[in-house]
Amino acid sequence: MKPDIQLLRINYLRGPNMWTYRPVLEVWLDLGELEDFPSNTLPGFNERLTAALPALVEHHCGVGERGGFIQRLHEGTWCGHVLEHIVIELLNLAGMPTGFGQTRSTSKRGVYRMVFRARDEQVARAALAEGHGLIMAMINDQPFDVPAAVARLRDKLDDCYLGPSTAAIVSAATDRRIPHIRLNDGNLVQLGHGARQRRIWTAETDMTSAIAENIASDKDLTKTLLKAVGVPVPEGSAVKSPEEAWSTAQDIGLPVVVKPSDANHARGVTLDLRKQDDIHAAFHLADKEGTEVLVERFIPGVEHRLLVVGGRVVAASRGEEFHVTGDGTHTVRQLIEQQLNTDPRRGTAEEFPLSLIVLEEEPVICLDLQRQGFGPDDVPPAGKQVMVQRTGTVSNDCTALVHPEVAHAVSLAARTVGLDIAGIDLVTPDISRPLSETGGAIVEVNAGPGLLMHLKPATGSPQPVGQAIVDHLFAEDETGRIPIVGVAGSRGGSIVSRLVAWLLHLNGKHVGLACREGLFLGTRCVEKRDSSRWDSAHRLLMNRVVNAAVIENDARSILTDGLSYDRCNVGVVTDMGGMEQLADHDIQDADKMFKVMRTQVDVVLSDGAAVLHAADPRLAEMAELSDGEVLFYAEDGSLDAITKHRAKGGRAVFLRGGAAVLAEGPAETSGANLDALLKRFGPGKTDAATLLAAVAAGWALKISPELIAAGLDTFVPDLHLA
Structure with missing residues (x-):
């Protein structure tokens, strides 16, 4: 019996980090005795593991081809690496596909750092726990229920992740x-x-009107408004008693529909009612689901759901009725389980387009069965078809069949109610013909409609409804991004950050600043504590008045949380110092420090710029990692890195005669007077290189040299800490 692998530390990196651009779960683990036992030395381990998780054959691993990980298993790999692949496979099986993972040794024998892609921290932690249990069971030849573990992960995924x-x-x-x-x-x-x-x-947005939502929730009011603009709706009215429901049904003409005025998902809706007793019973069902009961003319045809986004029909689904066929032996309840609930489209999770039918939770279905002469525990004769469900089952794509006049009526309905995104329910025998020809009508307008029926239709093609909503919210050339400047390093980062924020302020931006000296909105300090942390920076990105952000990072914050932003316009790296304070992260040489600090350069946008201190050769090496432009800065403009960079037409900032020089290729512009600002800071408070970094960042943001000079002339160090 081998002792457990010890999980020493579990840390969720929420943003770009030294491993990858995406959030990951980082696990420090101690193999203990297992450090001496790679996979090929554990009797029967490989066979048990591949039998438990046969899809591991699809993992390419470092080999780069199918079966690569299996090859590594047979060659002999350490259990930390094996655990990484087990966790990834469990996440794949649970429905959260994960392709990225790495395991690296540390300076301590038997201790490893393992990371894997983690879209949700709680799901990732649960997958780690299941994977840990599985690998120890395989090592010690003990039973492990993989399907049960995957089911637990799916439950956690349903609880924690986005719908x-x-x-x-x-x-x-x-x-x-x-x-x-x-x-x-x-x-x-x-x-x-x-x-x-x-x-x-x-599927609601910040453009969705609260008034429109309230109108949509009142079916009678919705119908009144639609009728006023010429949209076909079924005749009907609100009623207050079963007797009034029967009287109204007679006035309208049988058959009728009885439904609640403000319920969703077809709850309490009973169709095709022709008898007084049935209408009385349907009234009571509807009355339990809403504040008011409606009686409407029954529209013959098929139920449809059309999705309108920004005034345009982007998807349509058609409903279907579901029946069971009697065999003379089984009850209706048993037939439902055998013939309907086994449909792979049905389930309890949100991912299933159809719900499981549980008769105790479906009074409308029970009433429809009763109208056909059957109770749940009755046995239908052999060959007898019993209708079970005919509402709330729109799951067959028919987008391509929608007639233009139907689309016009549906779009008009959404505009009339005032919804930017709406699910329109209509009944028609044929959606490819105008409603005026088929006698079809719109029966409901829904705010915040579900999209699953269009994303995973039972038949037909999925529709790109997510894309339609994003295109509705953002113009074609919009990315939703504000200018972000990230400043990384151990020396002068706060001064660089504050100066750049001041330059952006003078350039007309409402700037959010998170640095060691506090959290700032504009020129106002809102929090006087070290704010060079993920949570402080995130507050700025969530603030709806901030249209530019400057965020200071150091190596520890990158190692602990990752960056607070996915990409930035300008990434400044001032130095690679501070390594002596990072022993707890096993950063003990310049190469490891390089991997940490390059994170700031890795996230620079293609139309942005990396600003690097050319006096440090290792920082100059980071230039090739930038997707965008590179600006070098240094006090000495004759450095080899700057000279070669300018020879290629690159930009650089350096010091000459106490002033900053902004150079692009051979061209030079004399800029801000740094000597004056250094005097205002006072002896030992900062240096010219730090000020040059701020000048270079401002220039990278396309701030003019004249405004940069004015900004440095007007910057008052102590004032900004008030």
């Missing part, structure tokens, strides 16, 4: 490189940063 509708919108935003921030444990998500953000809550 399918929200996830589709976020995925579409990511495809357009629009950043996102999850604002609560549910489906409230911010797309974009600062003043350019938009918010979604499932």
Whole structure:
């Protein structure tokens, strides 16, 4: 019996980090005795593991081809690496595909750092716990229930991660490189940063009117407004008693529909009612689900759901009825379990387009069965078809069939109610023909509609509804991004950050600043404590008045949390100092420090710039890592790195005669007087290189040399800490 692998430290890196651009779970683990036992020395281990997780054959690992990880297993690899692949495979099986993972040894024998991609911290921690249990069971030849572990992970995923509708919108935003921030444990998500953000809550947006939502929740009022603009709706009215429901049904003409005025998901809706007793029973069902009961003319045809986004129909689904066929032996309840609930489209999680049918929770279905002469425990004759469900089942894509006049009526309905995103329910025998020809009508307008039926239809093609919503919120050339400047280093970072924030302020921006000296909004200090942390910076990105942000980072914050932003316009790296304070992160040589500090350069946007201190040869090496432009700065403009950079037409900032020189290729512009600002700071408070970094960052932001000079002339160091 081998002792357990010890999990020494578990840390969630929420932003770009030394491992990858994405959030990861970093685990420090001690193999203990297992350090002496790679996989090929553990009897039967490889066979047990691949039998438990056969899809491990799909893991390429470092080999780069299918079966690569299996090859590593047989050659002999250490258990930390094996645990990484086990966790990734469990996440794949649970429905959160994960492809990234790494395991690296530390300076202490038997201790490793393992990381894997983690879209949600709680799900990742749960996967780690299951993976840890599985690997120890395989090592010690003990039983382990993989399906049960995967089921637990799926439950955790359902509890913690975004619902399918929200996830589709976020995925579409990511495809357009629009950043996102999850604002609560549910489906409230911010797309974009600062003043350019938009918010979604499932399929509702910050453009969705509260008045429109209230109108949509009142079906009688909705119908009145639609009728006024010429949209076909079924005749009907609100009633207050079963007797009034029967009387109204007679006035309208049978058959009728009885439904609550303000319920969702077809709860309490009973169709095709022709008898007084049935209408009385349907009234009581509807009355339990809403504040008012409606009786409407029954529209013959098929239920449809059309999705309108920004006044345009972007998807449509058609419903279907579900029946069971009697065999003379089984009850209705048993037939439902055998013939309907086994449908792979049905389930209890949000990802399933159809729900499981539980008769105790479906009084409308029970009433429909009763109208056909059956109770749940009755046995239908062999060959007898019994209708079970005909509402709330729109899951067959028919987008391509929608007639233009139907689309016009549906779009008009959404505009009339005032919804930017709406799910329109209509009934028609044929959606490819105008409603005026088929006698079809719009029966309901829904705010915050679910998208799953369009994302995973039972038949037909999925529709890009997430993309449609993102395109509705952001113009084609919008990314939701505000200018972000990231400043990394151990010396002078706060001064660089404050100076750059001041330059942006003079350039007309409402600037958020998070640095060691505090948290600032504009020129106002809102928090006098070290704010060079992930949570402080994130507050700026969530602030709707901030249209530019300057954020200081050091190596420890990158190692502890990752960067607070996914990409930045300007990334400044001042130095690679501070390594002596990072022994707890096993940063003990310049190469490891390089990997940490390059994170700031890795996230520079292609139309942005990396600002690097050319006097440090290792920082100059980072130039090739930048997706954007590179600006070098140094006190000495004759440095080899600057000379070669200028020879290629690059930009650089250096010191000459006490003033900053802004050079682009052979051209030079004399800029700010640094000597005067150094005197205002006072002896030993800063140095010229630090001020040059701020000048270079301002120039990278396309701030004019004249405004940069004015900014340095007017910057008062102590005033900004008041």
